[in-house]
Amino acid sequence: MDIGEATVGGTLSAGGLGTASFRHGLQVDQVERLDVVTGTGERVVCSRSRNAALFDAVRGGQGQFGVIVEAWIRLRRAGSRIRQYQLLYRDFDRFADDFERVVGDGRFDHLKAETRLHTGKIIMAAGIEYDDDVDDGDALRGLGHDDVTSNDAVDVGRAGIYPAWGFSRRNHHPWRDWFLPWSTLRTLIAQPWLTPRSVPRAPFSWTGVYPIRAAPEAAPLVMRPQGNLITSYSILAVLGDHDWATRLTGRLREIDRTLVGLGAKSYLSGHVAYAHGGWEEHYGDQLALAKQWKREFDPNGVFEPNGLPFG
Numbered sequence: 001m002d003i004g005e006a007t008v009g010g011t012l013s014a015g016g017l018g019t020a021s022f023r024h025g026l027q028v029d030q031v032e033r034l035d036v037v038t039g040t041g042e043r044v045v046c047s048r049s050r051n052a053a054l055f056d057a058v059r060g061g062q063g064q065f066g067v068i069v070e071a072w073i074r075l076r077r078a079g080s081r082i083r084q085y086q087l088l089y090r091d092f093d094r095f096a097d098d099f100e101r102v103v104g105d106g107r108f109d110h111l112k113a114e115t116r117l118h119t120g121k122i123i124m125a126a127g128i129e130y131d132d133d134v135d136d137g138d139a140l141r142g143l144g145h146d147d148v149t150s151n152d153a154v155d156v157g158r159a160g161i162y163p164a165w166g167f168s169r170r171n172h173h174p175w176r177d178w179f180l181p182w183s184t185l186r187t188l189i190a191q192p193w194l195t196p197r198s199v200p201r202a203p204f205s206w207t208g209v210y211p212i213r214a215a216p217e218a219a220p221l222v223m224r225p226q227g228n229l230i231t232s233y234s235i236l237a238v239l240g241d242h243d244w245a246t247r248l249t250g251r252l253r254e255i256d257r258t259l260v261g262l263g264a265k266s267y268l269s270g271h272v273a274y275a276h277g278g279w280e281e282h283y284g285d286q287l288a289l290a291k292q293w294k295r296e297f298d299p300n301g302v303f304e305p306n307g308l309p310f311g
């Protein structure tokens, strides 16, 4: 996760992706056990082997089946420092070749990339956690970037976190996130559906990708394309102008249709509103299962549907 504001329960109800997802997948796929209070008021312990249906329902369940009150999530040891590289490319194909290479060879511990629409550049943000030192020559060997900067930080957990001003309530924040097949990477970074007039200049917008490794036993209600490796794609903007924000929100709905045509599934990270047919398209065969879970775990409809199609 690259924000400090979201809660553990809220993130597990959506999915949870960040710069380490290219190696570790989504946060929901790293959960060992949950304690959940269902709609009937029962507190139930669930895991892959115990009350597995509830475990599958609440992970990515958008708060529709129960309240997660405790979570056991796998942890790993982090390095004591992190070096963050910003590799700048003007040639998108050269970037894509390098991105595929570093996702595969695992030389970095953190990865994401961002297209800067107004300047025609693409930035790979790559981090290495370390205890003693990092050899820049080894880290960047064979890569074809046009320019690179780096900085070191000691607070590894918070190093990639977005600044709080980006989320100020004084501004409008049109945003959407999707999961797409990895094969769409070159189309996504070129973003033929956006013009420099659609979104404000960086840092007031972020349009980019996070590679995401598939999990063997993925949470079934976090809808995503098939494949060992997928990518997220996000368009986020910070706008003071209400009319511009309204226009962009409409444009994001149109872009959703284009991306779904490329095999995308929406990441339900907030305010995704589909009509009934849209939800059927989104959930596919899982919709019937989710409705069954809703009847089982929230028979009296205690949890607000919030536009979701499970009731």
Ligand SMILES: Cc1cc2nc3c(=O)[nH]c(=O)nc-3n(C[C@H](O)[C@H](O)[C@H](O)COP(=O)(O)OP(=O)(O)OC[C@H]3O[C@@H](n4cnc5c(N)ncnc54)[C@H](O)[C@@H]3O)c2cc1C
Residues within 6 Å of the ligand: 001, 002, 003, 005, 006, 007, 008, 009, 010, 011, 013, 014, 015, 016, 017, 018, 062, 063, 064, 066, 067, 068, 069, 167, 268, 269, 270, 306
């Ligand atoms: C500014 C911003 C930046 C974000 N950046 C990222 C990011 O980097 N990576 C990423 O993966 N996602 C990101 N998200 C999406 C975020 O993970 C989801 O919106 C998440 O659901 C927010 O959690 P919350 O604690 O704010 O929950 P809320 O917004 O309060 O609730 C969101 C949903 O989760 C449910 N919920 C909340 N708590 C629980 C609980 N304890 N048990 C069961 N259901 C619960 C609610 O019912 C609701 O449906 C971002 C969101 C925002 C607003």
